[in-house]
Amino acid sequence: MKNHVYYKNAKINDLDIFYRQAGSAEKPILLLLHGFPSSSHMFRNLIDQLSDSFYIIAPDYPGFGQSSDPAVSEFQYTFHNLSAVIESLIDKLQLKNINFYIQDYGGPIAFRIALRRPELVQSFIVQNANAYLEGLGEGLAPLSAYIENNSTEAEQGARMFLKFEATRWTYLDGASKPEKVSPDSYSLDQYYLDRPGNDLIQLALFRDYGSNIALYPDWQHYLKNNQPRTLIVWGKNDKMFIEAGGWAYRKDLPDAEIHQLDGGHFLLEEHSDEVAHLIKEFIINE
Numbered sequence: 498m499k500n501h502v503y504y505k506n507a508k509i510n511d512l513d514i515f516y517r518q519a520g521s522a523e524k525p526i527l528l529l530l531h532g533f534p535s536s537s538h539m540f541r542n543l544i545d546q547l548s549d550s551f552y553i554i555a556p557d558y559p560g561f562g563q564s565s566d567p568a569v570s571e572f573q574y575t576f577h578n579l580s581a582v583i584e585s586l587i588d589k590l591q592l593k594n595i596n597f598y599i600q601d602y603g604g605p606i607a608f609r610i611a612l613r614r615p616e617l618v619q620s621f622i623v624q625n626a627n628a629y630l631e632g633l634g635e636g637l638a639p640l641s642a643y644i645e646n647n648s649t650e651a652e653q654g655a656r657m658f659l660k661f662e663a664t665r666w667t668y669l670d671g672a673s674k675p676e677k678v679s680p681d682s683y684s685l686d687q688y689y690l691d692r693p694g695n696d697l698i699q700l701a702l703f704r705d706y707g708s709n710i711a712l713y714p715d716w717q718h719y720l721k722n723n724q725p726r727t728l729i730v731w732g733k734n735d736k737m738f739i740e741a742g743g744w745a746y747r748k749d750l751p752d753a754e755i756h757q758l759d760g761g762h763f764l765l766e767e768h769s770d771e772v773a774h775l776i777k778e779f780i781i782n783e
Contacts, residue, residue, distance in 0.1 A: 504517060514586055520553050532762075535562075539763060543765055625762055632739055671735055682766060735761050
C-alpha cells in the first residue's frame with residue numbers, strides 16, 4: 498500500500514527548505530539528494546514505489562525547486578554551504594541511520610556530510626554521482642573550462658548548460674527509450690533555471706565544482722576506511738558522469754553492489770521500477 502506524499506517546508510537559517518515526505522518514521526530512512534538542474538521532483542516515481550517500505554525525505558537545495566533562492570549577494574552558493582543546510586535539515590528532522598540516495602550534486606553534498614558526521618550513514622545508493630576522476634566525461638568539458646578560467650568566453654560556454662536545449666539533452670541523451678522520459682521533467686527544471694537571478698546561482702556552483710574534485714581523495718579515504726554498504730545504480734550511457742565512474746568505487750569498496758543500467762544521467766525517468774526493486778533488495782532483504 499502506497500503512502501501519501503506530504504509537501505513541507507523547514508526553516509533553516511532564514512531559508513525555507515522545501516522537502517517531500519512519505520512513509521512511516523518507523524521504517525528505514527531514505528534521504529534522496531537530487532542533482533543539477535533538477536529538484537526533488539526527479540524522485541517522484543521512486544517515492545511512490547518505495548513509500549510503503551521506507552521513511553522518505555527528499556529536499557530541494559537553496560536555489561533549486563521550491564526552496565528559497567536568495568540572490569548570490571545574500572547567500573554564498575558553494576557545495577559546502579549546501580551541505581551545511583542539508584545537515585541542519587537532517588538535525589531538525591532528527592534523522593539517524595540514513596540511507597543516502599545521491600545523484601549528481603547529491604554526491605558532493607552527502608560525502609561532505611559523511612566526512613563531518615560518519616555516524617549518520619547507514620548506506621549509500623549512488624546514481625551517477627562522482628567521487629573519482631575516471632568518472633568525468635567529455636560532456637563536462639565546458640564546465641571544466643569555466644572552473645579553470647572565469648573568462649567571458651568560458652562563462653558563455655558554461656551558460657550553455659542553462660539553456661532549454663541542454664536541459665532536454667541531459668534527460669534524453671543516453672536514454673534507452675527516450676519516449677519514456679516525461680517532457681514535464683525537463684520543462685519544470687527549465688522553469689526554475691529561467692527565474693531571474695538563477696543563472697548567477699548556477700554559475701556560482703559551476704565555479705565551485707572544482708572544490709568537489711579537490712575533495713575526491715578525502716572521500717575515497719572515507720570510503721576505504723569506513724566501508725559503508727553501497728549500492729551503485731549507474732546510467733552507463735551518461736556522457737557527463739561516465740560508466741567508468743561507477744566501476745571506480747570498487748577500488749575502495751570491493752563489496753559494493755554495482756549495476757550499470759541502459760540509461761543516461763536521469764536514469765530514474767525510465768528505470769525507476771528496476772532501481773526501486775534493487776533498493777528494496779539491498780536494504781530490506783540484506
